[in-house]
Amino acid sequence: MVDMKLFSTGNESHADDLDIEKTLGSLTTMEKISLLGGKDFWHIADVPSKGIPAVRMSDGPNGVRGINFFNGTPSNCFPCATGLASSFDLALAREVGVQLGEECRAKGAHILLGPTVNIQRSPLGGRGFESFSEDPYLSGKFAASWINGVQSQGVAATMKHFVGNEQEFERFSSDSVIPDRALREIYLEPFRIAEHEAKPKCYMTSYNRVNGVHCSESKWLLDDILRKEWGFEGMVMSDWTGVYSCDASIKAGLDIEMPGPPVFRGAQVLRQLQAGKLFMWEIDERVRKILGIIKFAKQSGIPFGVEEKMIDNDDTRALLRKAAATAIVLLKNEKDILPIKEAKKIAVIGSNARVACPSGGGSASMLTAYTVTPLEGITAAAKEIGAAVEYSIGSATYLYMPAISKMLRHPHGKSEAGFAQVDFWKSEPTKDFTRKDAGIRISQKADYSVSTATCNCFMMDGVPSDITVSKPYIRYTSKFTPDTSGTWKFGLGSIGATDLYINGRLVVNNSSNWSPGDLYFGCGSEERTGTIDNLEAGQIYDLEVRSWYQEDVRGSPFQTAGAFRFGAIPVIEDEKAIADAVMAAKNADVAIVVVGLNEDFESEGYDRKHMDLPGTTNKLIRAILEVNPNTVIVNQSGTPVTMPWINHAHSLVQAFYGGNSLGDGLADVLFGKINPSSKLSLTFPKRLADSPSDIGFGITSATPGKTFYTENIYVGYRHFDKSETPVLFPFGHGLSYTTFAYSDLKLSDISAEGNFEVSFSIENTGKVAGKEAGQVYIHVPQSSLPRAVKELKGFVKVELQPGQKESVSVKLDRNALKYWDERRDWWIAEVGEFEVLVGPSSVDLPLRKMAKLEKSITWVGL
Numbered sequence: 127m128v129d130m131k132l133f134s135t136g137n138e139s140h141a142d143d144l145d146i147e148k149t150l151g152s153l154t155t156m157e158k159i160s161l162l163g164g165k166d167f168w169h170i171a172d173v174p175s176k177g178i179p180a181v182r183m184s185d186g187p188n189g190v191r192g193i194n195f196f197n198g199t200p201s202n203c204f205p206c207a208t209g210l211a212s213s214f215d216l217a218l219a220r221e222v223g224v225q226l227g228e229e230c231r232a233k234g235a236h237i238l239l240g241p242t243v244n245i246q247r248s249p250l251g252g253r254g255f256e257s258f259s260e261d262p263y264l265s266g267k268f269a270a271s272w273i274n275g276v277q278s279q280g281v282a283a284t285m286k287h288f289v290g291n292e293q294e295f296e297r298f299s300s301d302s303v304i305p306d307r308a309l310r311e312i313y314l315e316p317f318r319i320a321e322h323e324a325k326p327k328c329y330m331t332s333y334n335r336v337n338g339v340h341c342s343e344s345k346w347l348l349d350d351i352l353r354k355e356w357g358f359e360g361m362v363m364s365d366w367t368g369v370y371s372c373d374a375s376i377k378a379g380l381d382i383e384m385p386g387p388p389v390f391r392g393a394q395v396l397r398q399l400q401a402g403k404l405f406m407w408e409i410d411e412r413v414r415k416i417l418g419i420i421k422f423a424k425q426s427g428i429p430f431g432v433e434e435k436m437i438d439n440d441d442t443r444a445l446l447r448k449a450a451a452t453a454i455v456l457l458k459n460e461k462d463i464l465p466i467k468e469a470k471k472i473a474v475i476g477s478n479a480r481v482a483c484p485s486g487g488g489s490a491s492m493l494t495a496y497t498v499t500p501l502e503g504i505t506a507a508a509k510e511i512g513a514a515v516e517y518s519i520g521s522a523t524y525l526y527m528p529a530i531s532k533m534l535r536h537p538h539g540k541s542e543a544g545f546a547q548v549d550f551w552k553s554e555p556t557k558d559f560t561r562k563d564a565g566i567r568i569s570q571k572a573d574y575s576v577s578t579a580t581c582n583c584f585m586m587d588g589v590p591s592d593i594t595v596s597k598p599y600i601r602y603t604s605k606f607t608p609d610t611s612g613t614w615k616f617g618l619g620s621i622g623a624t625d626l627y628i629n630g631r632l633v634v635n636n637s638s639n640w641s642p643g644d645l646y647f648g649c650g651s652e653e654r655t656g657t658i659d660n661l662e663a664g665q666i667y668d669l670e671v672r673s674w675y676q677e678d679v680r681g682s683p684f685q686t687a688g689a690f691r692f693g694a695i696p697v698i699e700d701e702k703a704i705a706d707a708v709m710a711a712k713n714a715d716v717a718i719v720v721v722g723l724n725e726d727f728e729s730e731g732y733d734r735k736h737m738d739l740p741g742t743t744n745k746l747i748r749a750i751l752e753v754n755p756n757t758v759i760v761n762q763s764g765t766p767v768t769m770p771w772i773n774h775a776h777s778l779v780q781a782f783y784g785g786n787s788l789g790d791g792l793a794d795v796l797f798g799k800i801n802p803s804s805k806l807s808l809t810f811p812k813r814l815a816d817s818p819s820d821i822g823f824g825i826t827s828a829t830p831g832k833t834f835y836t837e838n839i840y841v842g843y844r845h846f847d848k849s850e851t852p853v854l855f856p857f858g859h860g861l862s863y864t865t866f867a868y869s870d871l872k873l874s875d876i877s878a879e880g881n882f883e884v885s886f887s888i889e890n891t892g893k894v895a896g897k898e899a900g901q902v903y904i905h906v907p908q909s910s911l912p913r914a915v916k917e918l919k920g921f922v923k924v925e926l927q928p929g930q931k932e933s934v935s936v937k938l939d940r941n942a943l944k945y946w947d948e949r950r951d952w953w954i955a956e957v958g959e960f961e962v963l964v965g966p967s968s969v970d971l972p973l974r975k976m977a978k979l980e981k982s983i984t985w986v987g988l
Contacts, residue, residue: 144177144421150414152176155406158413159395162376163388167366167587168193170416171386179430181423182233183384186284187240187256187272188485188785190229191492192434196588197544197578199434200495202229202446202786203484206764207242207268209453209782211258211807212860214899215923216271218452223275223283225445230281234432236423237282237328239489243269243316244291244332246765246808247841248823250734252294255486255764255783259807260842261857262312263918266319273324280426282327282419285320287365288341288352289313291332293833294733295824298368301335304835307911309336310946311839318356322988327360327422331380333368342369348379355987361419373403381415438495443787448800450784450791456802456861458778463756465798465863466716469513473714474501475520475707475750476721476743478762481528483722485783486764488647488730493580494786500720500760503789507797516714519698520707520750523741525726526645526653527617527693529581534604534669536577544577546604550589550687552596559599560674562625562632573598582691584646586684594687597675602690606669608661613697619645619653620690624673626656633658634692640676646689647731649678657697700742704749712753718796719750722762722781733824737768737814747771758796762788766810769854780806798863803897803923805860805967809843812854818845839914843968847915858901858918858967864892866926868900870933871964871973880940880955880983886964886973887933890926899923902936903971904943905961913945916963916971940983955983 153161157173165171165180172180185191188210189203204210204222213219230238242256243265251257258265273283290302290313304313320326329352331341341347342364352358361381369375369383372394383391398404423430456464466472482497505515534545549572554560556568574593583602585594606628608614616633618626623637634656643652661667673688711717721743727734738744739761750757751774761767762781772778779802784791794800811817818837820826827833840848843857870887888898902920906913920936943955959978965971 144417144424146414146417146421149176149178149417150410153413155396155399158409159391161382161413161416162395162409163383163391164386166387167385169386170382170420178420179424181236181420182430183237183239184230184233184235185489185492186226186238187242188490189492190226190233190235190238192233192235194588195584195586197576197580198493198588199233200436201492202437202442203492203494204446204785205449205453206255206486206490206783207258208246208255208764208807209784210449211264211268212455212782212804213452214805214921215452216267218449219268219271220275221445222449223272224278225442227276227279227281229437230276231279231428232437233434234429235281236426236428237284237419238276239284239286239330241269241272241283242286243320244287245313245316245841247292247835248817248819249737249766249811249814250823251292251765252728252733253486253488253730255728256490258316260809261807261918262315263319264807265316269316269320270323273320273326277324277327280428282360282422283324284328284330284363285317285326286330287332288317288329289332289347290336290341291334293824294731296831297333299335299831301338301832302835303337303832305838306948307946308835308838312841314351318988321356321358327419329358329360329362331362331364331368333365340370342380343371343374343378345378353379357988359418361415373398376404376408376412381412436495446785447787447790447794450787451794451800452804453782453784454792454795454802455780455804455806456795457780457855457859458775459861460776461755463716463758463777464796466796467511467798469508469511469715471714472504472508472513472515473707473710473717474504474515474517475711475717475719475746477519477521477523478722478724479504479517479718479720480519481724482788483724483762483783484785484788485725486728487725490730491725496786498787498789500789500792503791503793504718504796506790507793511797513715516710518707518710520703520719521700521721521742521746522695522698522703523721523739523743524695524724525740526619526691527615527655527695529693530606531579531581533607533609534581535607537603537605540577544579546578546602548576548578548583549601550574550593550598552593552598554599559672560623560637562635568601581693584689585687586689589687594685598687600673600688602671602673604669606667607665608663608667608696610696611661611663613657613659614661614694615655615657615697616692616694617653617655618671618690618692619643619651620673620688621646621650621678621686622673622688623676624671624690626692627670628658629667631658637676642678644732645691647684649684650689704742704746707746708749708753711750711757714754715756717750717754717757718760719747719757720760720762721747723764723767728764735825737766739767744770748774751775760792766808766854768813772854801863801894801896802860803862803899805858805899805901806855807857809846809853809857810855811846812852816846816851816853844914844917856967856969859969860899860967862892862896862898864890864894864896864928866896866898866966867891868965868973871962871975873962873975873977876977876979878981880943880979881937882977883935883937884920884962884964885933885935887931888924888926889931890928893928895925895927897923897925898966900934900964901967902938903963903968905963906943906956906958907961908958909945909956911945911947916968918968940985943979952984952986955979957982
């Protein structure tokens with residue numbers, strides 16, 4: 127725990143404690159109203175005369191971006207939540223949380239916007255990678271450990287998105303129609319567990335409706351359940367632009383509208399006070415909660431309004447590498463191809479090998495402090511065993527053209543400041559700025575200039591406000607040095623009109639044919655592409671992007687100076703790319719094929735349209751498997767993909783999005799420096815049609831505006847158990863380079879309160895040290911209402927040396943036996959027999975024992 131006395135703000139008025147009631151009594155009506163909405167995009171409003179500073183927030187959950195999307199302070203990116211939860215290692219979750227808390231302190235952030243604890247209802251969810259699991263128990267336990275780690279550093283964690291935010295399609299308006307029992311047992315349960323075990327300081331409401339009412343306006347959710355039933359005492363904020371009313375949201379219990387300046391929490395509040403639609407005591411109650419978080423921030427010792435700093439040291443890099451490796455799941459390893467111990471030549475194949483994919487897209491993305499690609503990690507590890515590496519792309523599988531950051535340098539040689547110059551003019555600097563000619567001479571001095579180190583300029587921040595409001599004309603210039611000769615294909619997408627030029631030639635026109643698309647949270651264009659022939663590797667070319675304001679009928683909730691992203695790849699013919707990869711694999715001792723998705727396929731703002739790997743990926747994999755049986759397939763995605771070649775693959779690794787050090791962590795597993803020990807936190811179905819929500823999710827729903835959760839409580843493995851549908855890989859599955867045996871299951875007596883203990887032994891029966899995650903499930907054969915076939919209710923992770931046997935135990939209580947009876951609105955652990963099942967996965971449970979609860983237990987609340 128951080129000792130708050132060790133931190134000084136440098137401002138004594140901020141360091142003083144805040145008397146909430148005294149401060150509340152001193153505030154004028156207008157000062158109270160000002161606190162009901164954010165000051166700006168990342169700060170709570172301040173009232174300096176009353177000792178109220180501007181409390182800073184920052185996006186999480188797998189890193190701390192800071193207060194700028196554009197030109198922000200570099201951040202450390204940890205594995206995505208599905209990867210972290212697959213570790214089944216709560217100590218690691220807390221360790222990551224502690225590090226994120228430290229990163230918040232370095233960036234002056236008092237509130238971290240995470241964790242995301244929504245449920246993976248469908249493999250297509252755009253933000254599925256951001257949530258921990260399809261299982262509410264695993265989600266809640268990981269959320270609690272993560273929160274406890276963050277808050278141990280004096281930083282407030284924010285549980286999001288409360289609740290029923292499982293899709294991106296129509297995310298502001300969609301009504302999640304969820305049966306009461308499913309809402310309680312599945313979707314609210316991870317929030318309840320974390321509230322009970324970690325006491326998060328903040329909650330964030332989701333954009334959507336639940337059963338007809340927007341969550342930011344739901345008194346039942348925010349007041350009846352969260353505050354009264356669960357006893358939550360902290361602050362509830364909206365998701366960004368997720369407030370749709372004035373009086374309804376205030377009466378419901380939504381404390382603060384974000385971001386600022388607010389849309390509904392200004393003059394409207396005063397008008398509704400005058401009309402008697404709101405009362406001052408309702409305003410006071412909201413302000414009281416906001417003052418509570420301000421008090422917490424002042425006590426944290428985190429300075430207010432400070433310059434952000436980056437944490438980069440050996441300990442942090444070691445944790446990032448360990449987390450990346452621990453998030454990897456070994457799904458198949460027939461013929462013991464892994465770990466790689468001896469090889470003279472290794473073929474590395476695939477688009478995802480060459481490009482770093484540390485995270486999914488949207489709010490979870492950030493400017494990473496550094497990245498290690500799979501190719502870089504594998505090459506370094508191969509060198510240690512004396513193996514040569516040959517790379518072949520095999521298949522160009524991108525939703526948008528990949529960034530070419532490593533091939534750019536600053537036009538004025540200022541490499542330390544970034545690799546590009548961005549100039550802004552408040553008015554058109556020349557009469558021909560918007561023409562299609564490159565190399566236009568501009569004699570007028572820019573009104574603002576800055577260097578940048580990104581090919582994705584989302585300038586909703588990081589630019590002076592007077593520039594932003596002027597709807598500026600923008601020019602981005604850099605020097606491009608291709609690494610491959612031939613024809614290159616460029617892509618460009620933007621908010622506003624944008625064109626891209628190479629050496630004076632228009633390559634991509636995204637101004638005269640601009641069309642709405644999914645970029646920038648649904649506010650940007652489609653990506654336009656163009657090609658340029660005869661580029662030579664090693665030759666330097668001038669690269670220029672010009673952008674200017676263009677009215678968009680959709681409107682944007684974000685005020686931006688502009689936004690554009692570009693990328694490029696050498697043009698390759700599909701059949702030739704596969705043929706080259708096949709030749710490389712045929713001549714290698716081992717082939718490693720790194721495939722999957724990236725932040726463009728899985729992102730906030732839109733859902734995936736299918737489960738398939740992109741482009742010619744499946745064709746490539748089949749071709750490689752035919753010529754080299756010693757092939758390792760590495761799939762990188764946050765959620766499941768189809769694998770039609772699975773029966774022919776001997777070795778398969780699920781890498782998820784591993785953060786900064788994915789490449790090193792992956793290499794550590796492939797080459798045996800780390801013995802994999804993780805288990806899938808979500809089921810991999812064979813096909814989308816097998817998913818329980820297939821016909822009732824997002825764009826597949828027959829009822830636009832409403833999403834019916836018709837699968838009820840049968841989400842994830844609960845559905846596959848109930849329907850007896852075969853899966854690709856089951857929940858909780860994961861292999862090791864050693865083997866384990868389970869024995870000696872024992873159950874303690876069950877107390878009148880429903881408490882009991884499950885103990886069993888795990889033995890390492892293999893030849894190398896390893897960790898095993900033993901899982902405990904409960905099966906209730908007889909019940910007044912239908913139950914899931916089994917439910918995860920406990921797990922324990924243990925490290926064992928070869929031949930070592932250890933007895934472990936899991937303490938359970940009435941929550942392990944309960945279901946929600948919506949007829950009486952209470953939890954009930956029903957009298958009767960139940961079965962305890964223990965083993966290494968949800969389908970491999972060798973230990974079973976019956977027990978009996980002698981008397982029913984009913985309750986409401988935590």
